[in-house]
Amino acid sequence: MVAKESEGAGRAVTLGVLAAVLVAVAAVFAGALGGELVYDDLLLVARNPALGGLEQLGESLGRPHWDFVEPDQALRVGYWRPLALVALFVGRALGDGEPWGFHALSLALHLGSVALVFALVRTTLAHASLFVPAAAALLFGLHPVHVESVAWISAINDPLAGFWLFASLLLFARWRRAGSPGLALLPAVALLAALASKESALAWFALAPALDWTLGGEGKPRWRAYLPALVALAAYWLARTLVFDSSAAGFDLVTSHLRETALRAFTLRVELLGGALALLAWPLRLNLFREVRPEIPWDDAQLWIAVAALVAWVIALRSAWKRGARAVVLALTIALGGIAPAVLRIESIGRFPLSERFLYVSALGVALLVALALERLRKPAALASFCALAALAGWRDVTRMRVWHDELALFRDGVEHSPRSLYVRWGLGRVLLDRFRATNDAVLLFEANDQFCAAQDLSTESPPDPRVLVTAFDEIQSSLGVGWYHLLCALHVPQECTRDEAELVFRNLADKLADGAPGSAEARCGLGVSLKHLGRVDEAETELVRATKCNPRHHAAWFNLGRLQLERAHWRDALASLDRAVELAPDDVESWLSLGMAAIELDLGDRARAALGRARALAPESAAPLLQLGVMAAREQRFEVALDFFEQVLRIEGSSGPAHLFRGKALFALGRPNEALRAFSDAARWLQEPSSDPLREQQLVEAFYNAGVLQLQLSPADAVAPLEEALARDPAGRWTPGLREALEKLKSDLGRAK
Numbered sequence: 001m002v003a004k005e006s007e008g009a010g011r012a013v014t015l016g017v018l019a020a021v022l023v024a025v026a027a028v029f030a031g032a033l034g035g036e037l038v039y040d041d042l043l044l045v046a047r048n049p050a051l052g053g054l055e056q057l058g059e060s061l062g063r064p065h066w067d068f069v070e071p072d073q074a075l076r077v078g079y080w081r082p083l084a085l086v087a088l089f090v091g092r093a094l095g096d097g098e099p100w101g102f103h104a105l106s107l108a109l110h111l112g113s114v115a116l117v118f119a120l121v122r123t124t125l126a127h128a129s130l131f132v133p134a135a136a137a138l139l140f141g142l143h144p145v146h147v148e149s150v151a152w153i154s155a156i157n158d159p160l161a162g163f164w165l166f167a168s169l170l171l172f173a174r175w176r177r178a179g180s181p182g183l184a185l186l187p188a189v190a191l192l193a194a195l196a197s198k199e200s201a202l203a204w205f206a207l208a209p210a211l212d213w214t215l216g217g218e219g220k221p222r223w224r225a226y227l228p229a230l231v232a233l234a235a236y237w238l239a240r241t242l243v244f245d246s247s248a249a250g251f252d253l254v255t256s257h258l259r260e261t262a263l264r265a266f267t268l269r270v271e272l273l274g275g276a277l278a279l280l281a282w283p284l285r286l287n288l289f290r291e292v293r294p295e296i297p298w299d300d301a302q303l304w305i306a307v308a309a310l311v312a313w314v315i316a317l318r319s320a321w322k323r324g325a326r327a328v329v330l331a332l333t334i335a336l337g338g339i340a341p342a343v344l345r346i347e348s349i350g351r352f353p354l355s356e357r358f359l360y361v362s363a364l365g366v367a368l369l370v371a372l373a374l375e376r377l378r379k380p381a382a383l384a385s386f387c388a389l390a391a392l393a394g395w396r397d398v399t400r401m402r403v404w405h406d407e408l409a410l411f412r413d414g415v416e417h418s419p420r421s422l423y424v425r426w427g428l429g430r431v432l433l434d435r436f437r438a439t440n441d442a443v444l445l446f447e448a449n450d451q452f453c454a455a456q457d458l459s460t461e462s463p464p465d466p467r468v469l470v471t472a473f474d475e476i477q478s479s480l481g482v483g484w485y486h487l488l489c490a491l492h493v494p495q496e497c498t499r500d501e502a503e504l505v506f507r508n509l510a511d512k513l514a515d516g517a518p519g520s521a522e523a524r525c526g527l528g529v530s531l532k533h534l535g536r537v538d539e540a541e542t543e544l545v546r547a548t549k550c551n552p553r554h555h556a557a558w559f560n561l562g563r564l565q566l567e568r569a570h571w572r573d574a575l576a577s578l579d580r581a582v583e584l585a586p587d588d589v590e591s592w593l594s595l596g597m598a599a600i601e602l603d604l605g606d607r608a609r610a611a612l613g614r615a616r617a618l619a620p621e622s623a624a625p626l627l628q629l630g631v632m633a634a635r636e637q638r639f640e641v642a643l644d645f646f647e648q649v650l651r652i653e654g655s656s657g658p659a660h661l662f663r664g665k666a667l668f669a670l671g672r673p674n675e676a677l678r679a680f681s682d683a684a685r686w687l688q689e690p691s692s693d694p695l696r697e698q699q700l701v702e703a704f705y706n707a708g709v710l711q712l713q714l715s716p717a718d719a720v721a722p723l724e725e726a727l728a729r730d731p732a733g734r735w736t737p738g739l740r741e742a743l744e745k746l747k748s749d750l751g752r753a754k
Contacts, residue, residue, distance in 0.1 A: 018134075022115060028398060038407045046588070078253035145360070147401055200361070452485060479509045510523040528557075555584040582595055605636070646666060655689070720750070
């Protein structure tokens, strides 16, 4: 009875310690819940058709992870992560599409991994004190390299794969502790889940034998331990051969053509392995954009730090092996073995091979090593050192999470740490252009151009710096950025730029790229938008159609084509194009809004309401969906309802010229001409603000014209000025046929009256 009570008390203490560890980790990482969509999230989350519904998810599970972006993406990126896709789908459902839902799931997976680490260390080192699993779990959970995995939605596959990998190792350890009964089936099932989350779970085949040796598995049945895992691997390989239609199962695909020499390929692996160890031991200089350098001199500091870290690891492993310190050997094996799969096919992990998210599993090795070292100290010193390390790690986590809050902070940090990266320079330029579109702050526009030009300068340095990675992709993106800068500058700051400059940049780039080549759709799309703003709408539509053929999955091409067709009153064509746009980008507010506008013009009330409702759900604080709902209500002659919508818009955005214009129309229809006249006057004032909306000039003419027509009824002499303004802006009578004759007659009548 006493033994049972003691066992129960011990279990309660263990659970209490674990709960305290989880609370501490959750408290530190809670700041990630407020993060926005950043970087790859804008494609993998916001524009992934697989997340649109269960049917789309089911269709996507049998396709490569990134194949929805470009037609040839599956030929370049050998990723197949069906369970990660399911996780993103669950995160979307959890938060109804809001970022916090994805972040909450990432944090939950990380906390689950921390709990599994605690149990794994407790099971493996059964004779160690409770301090070791508690310290290992907390230091693992707070390790600063995890910020990238937890705070970045697109990296959810790392805590997901880590969770299942730790679960598999824990089940394996418990199977051994139980006497190795039957086959190790449960560990194999968890391993299969880990592999379906991310390819890096192949590290199991390095970590499980080390764990087995630590548990004293020599002499125990091996085939019953590893046969199920090999069967799981075979099933995984077979599934990938079907997905990639290749016996190589996609592992032969090259994500980044680095064109390195044999010597550089070797030193790059040294940089990766040694750099990983150094980063795990000293995680202060964190950086998402730690780029491959095509060449490095022999006196390069980073290379020799990596060499020193590897030498220290070999010495420590040899010493631990000779002393029979099995737990230390296990920790050292996890530290390096967790990233070992990346070394086998370094070409498949992109231009940033030493990324912090790749160290998710490896962090356990360092955490366990520190916990074992602290246990050897006297209790007060051990606790003080442990608390200090945990506090420092927590502080670094909090400061690093601020960088991951939004794209602008992320890319500014990238430029600070990688100022000679073309990729980071044009990436920051892209983010600044997006911010400019939202704020119209010209400072952001000019800064964006500075970044694009800096990227181009790096690519054309003479003599070229062999340490700077320059790819055709970077050069294309930099040129595209310059083109968009010139177009936006011409529309918003016309004294600085002309629209012809944008057309020239996009046309030169489009002419260099064969249709279907990477970047061709973006170049054609930019050219089409430039031509539209130059008034050459037939040519613009031709280029936008070519862009959709270059890449049928290019959202911007379909969206801009649909918008152009809307402006040309080609309603059914616009509806078809915008249907494709929302299919490709189910979370894009502008696409849903434009689709609603097309449906309104075709009197498809239910479709319009559904599209505008989706836009409102995605952007509940935006006035744009309310404006279109008001337009639809006015079309249905529900003028009181329409007026209410327009007034809601103006409460959100009082400077909305279109809202003032449509409000005036509704007031006139309700027999309130004086109020309507004031609304048209307000519309004429606000519609003169700079805008890239091609309908703006037509709306401005309409505002002046309507004000003049109303003045004819209220005070004919006051009608001349607004009608003259309308005529000056529409001299050919494109939107106001007969205005010139009517105005001359009005002036003649007023002259005779005098």
